Amino acid sequence: MNKRILIVGGVAGGASAAARIRRLDEKAEIIMFEKGPHVSFSNCSLPYHLSGIVEDSDSLVLMNPETFKQRYKIEARVHSEVIQINRERKTITVKDLLSDKTYEEPYDKLILSPGATPIRPKAIQGIEKPHVFTVRNVLDIEHLNNYIKQKQVKDIAVIGGGFIGVEVAENLRLANYNVTLIEFANQIMTPFDYDMAQILHKEMADNGVHLIVNDGLAKIGEDFVETHSGKKFAAQAVVLAIGVRPETSLAEEAGLEIGETGAIKVDSNYVTSDPDIYAVGDAVEVYHRILHKPTRLALAGPAQKQARAAANHIYGIPNRNLGVIGSSSIHLFNLNAASTGINARTAEASGFHFDSVYVMPSDKVGLMPDSNVMHFKLVYEKPTGRILGAQAIGKGNVDKRIDVIAAMITMNGTLEDLRDLELTYSPMLGTARDVVHHAALVALNQLNGVYREVKVSQVRELVEKNAYIIDARERREYEAGHLKNAVNIPLSEFRNRLDEIPKDRPVYIHCRSGQRSYNMVMALQHLGYTNVYNISGSYLGICLYEYFNDLAGDREKIVTEYNFN
């Protein structure tokens, strides 16, 4: 008998599962139910409609029900809300939102891919107002875009600095709105550590987004928002992007097991606690391969893989479930940013024995057009050298460097393995020693105790304590901006100026990007200096780390002038 497979949700997970099932079984009856008017739209592309990068919102819809029918013999029922699972009868109850009628549909196998809902905290005063928006689907983005155009909105507040909030803020800014982005935590984009996040903060500020961190939304007025700290910002429209909650109500009401993270619990083949019901996508909890515990991961790539795995399992095809590591990327004005695995903050919080390095090599041969500094942070386990995660930010293809690290994590790679990778190179596209090699070499030096370093976050304290800091750059570089109490002893001069360098106190050394200071540290150590530290991140990193927090102007700058290049 032909299988009857019903799918709740017709976007990333649902549509992928349906297409996969059709390829495995030409005769199965496959029906997708979607509450909204669209199936198979590009979720991740929604914000780009606001800037006009995706001009026509219709193009966000990748495939309509007719095409599903014609090409894949898949029925996609839109405006159809699944309101109940009747497990004992193996049926679902569907409400046709156009006719308001309900009916039951029997299934052999049911796949839940309901996604996640934007959080709208009731506690925020004014949250119910009509100019408060969330961004989940094509209708939402059309609704927001139409509203701000028709009402000639000038000022928009975006609440929440995660992927959606940041992308919405960016695209609204590109469309010339005055955008205030309000983030409760001390940084946006939590996949990044605080030091790396400062680069993103600066990019937001440089591009005219008014970024507020360490402050939450308290109240929404008619044309303003007010924060916990009492600050008011003009806003004729508000976009809430605080976070999402997995859509578990259907599953919960049907008595399916919910995991410790609050998402639907599934086994390694995405089977729920009912053997005939699968669940995939943002609504389920997955296993974190590095942290060894359940987690939630609302990303499109994993959702597609899960959908494929669920379809396979229905047809007896074995899956391998490696868990997740959490790889993601974002484009932000002139920068790209990407991360994989765990960051230092998570490693710390999870009790890992770890360390990290922060390097900033050129992403291409310096002579070539579009050669740029790439900021790269690598987190590794001590003493094993196992790679735990990485973050990269720059104008070039940072994401593909992070993909190499993602591959190394999945393959249980160590720093030695990373160092020994034989990667492609040509001057227009990279450097003979790639960014990832550079990070691995520095990390191995650190792991092997070749030299010691202090982090960029420690520099302010060093300056305030009036520590002995050597700026190893050339004089003209020093004069264009330097740490307030740094002594300028260029690498090219230090061998003749050794008598200036004290042996009885710690010596901290930086240059522009860390290469010259590394050489000086090594030389001084060989010359009998026992208390020498390289300043990780060097002058470029220090300036980026300090800049955004200096903007507020309520503290003393530790540099005479910023240098960012």
Added chain:
Amino acid sequence: MNKRILIVGGVAGGASAAARIRRLDEKAEIIMFEKGPHVSFSNCSLPYHLSGIVEDSDSLVLMNPETFKQRYKIEARVHSEVIQINRERKTITVKDLLSDKTYEEPYDKLILSPGATPIRPKAIQGIEKPHVFTVRNVLDIEHLNNYIKQKQVKDIAVIGGGFIGVEVAENLRLANYNVTLIEFANQIMTPFDYDMAQILHKEMADNGVHLIVNDGLAKIGEDFVETHSGKKFAAQAVVLAIGVRPETSLAEEAGLEIGETGAIKVDSNYVTSDPDIYAVGDAVEVYHRILHKPTRLALAGPAQKQARAAANHIYGIPNRNLGVIGSSSIHLFNLNAASTGINARTAEASGFHFDSVYVMPSDKVGLMPDSNVMHFKLVYEKPTGRILGAQAIGKGNVDKRIDVIAAMITMNGTLEDLRDLELTYSPMLGTARDVVHHAALVALNQLNGVYREVKVSQVRELVEKNAYIIDARERREYEAGHLKNAVNIPLSEFRNRLDEIPKDRPVYIHCRSGQRSYNMVMALQHLGYTNVYNISGSYLGICLYEYFNDLAGDREKIVTEYNFN
């Protein structure tokens, strides 16, 4: 006592070794000897001076002897040719090319990094003429550039379609010279298989390079070149880029062992047959990790690694030598191309049990600006699924996709591992299912016998034999260009037109890029068709495969119109 370390050659390998030694030993005496006037220049960037991308040839020199001295206490003696190694005395004989005097310098350790010389076959008539150039160093490229400018050269012949020949041809073409590129083999860029090379051939032709394959240079006249087949091409200047020969004369004369490839033989720490002499870079032979035999690999990345390893070994720091896999990339007009590991041709020649897939997914979400097709070929071992190599060509960052494959090869990854990688994604930067995932999925289907395929190279024969070929694209796509005898049965129609599809003969199916034909193949198999084949590469691949060879016009086209997008 302080070590005295002499280095022959001051470019990639030599300069890297010197800098590394200084970091390991502040007191060592380090002297680099370089025949030419420059040390530490960007070898790989030389061709870009011809187009003006690198406008100032001085900028090709990364560091001058003064800077080496000041920063690193390294003495760089230019215009200094090492003419003899006196192993018994542990000295070298140096000729000062300015004063013409010779002298001896004693060493504790000697590192040879003499590079490789461009081949100038004596058999070619006219090879000694002054308008015949090779490209090895800054002087060479200045010499060539000055000559063609001063003599107002219009037509230039470049001989040899390897990296240097292709990059020189491209940059000369960008500077508006009429360029004829002559290649003896049936394709340029041997890291690529013949099918992938056709894409590069088309790019050369599209950008006005007159590309001749299957023909060698026989004679160089005053203002023309003549090929083996008797064709003549205008050329007031000729650039020879036939290949390079490792510089082994110094080593050979000193009685150091030469390997089976004709390069200097070294052990896993780059020690030659003399324990006090190391050799690195283009002059040595290395071990191929996949082919399990010695090979030569004239690339900058490996040279730097070898230099570091040699320096380490001098100071008792252990190295790990994984051998080489051969990763490289090239920028060519509007395309980037990259490869790693072995291609299908090498796999075949080396007796591997292997297969390959050729896919062409989008490199970014289709809605986004700069979304482009990426051509990707993956070679894997049967039945293990071990990844052997990959090639990628497209407008986007193909090289970084190849880097992921390089990582997987080094980590002994299989197709399953590649499929399961969790890579970064955002719509501006990629797709939720990356190009490399796509290739892995198709390869696994092939390896597991899920369906069968024919290669793009077999299509001409199929057309000529009048095989039954289904074009699964929509009608308007078919009408814009199709295989001459293909039947148009769109995926969206085939279920109603099954009676047209024969069961008694093989059925070959293609669409635009392989996705729709894959779905039709699967459905037909489920419907009892036992003799169905997907055409690998699909219509895009077929057009690209046929185009360049069709240009000559001496054979019948198998398509009505080419489609390249």
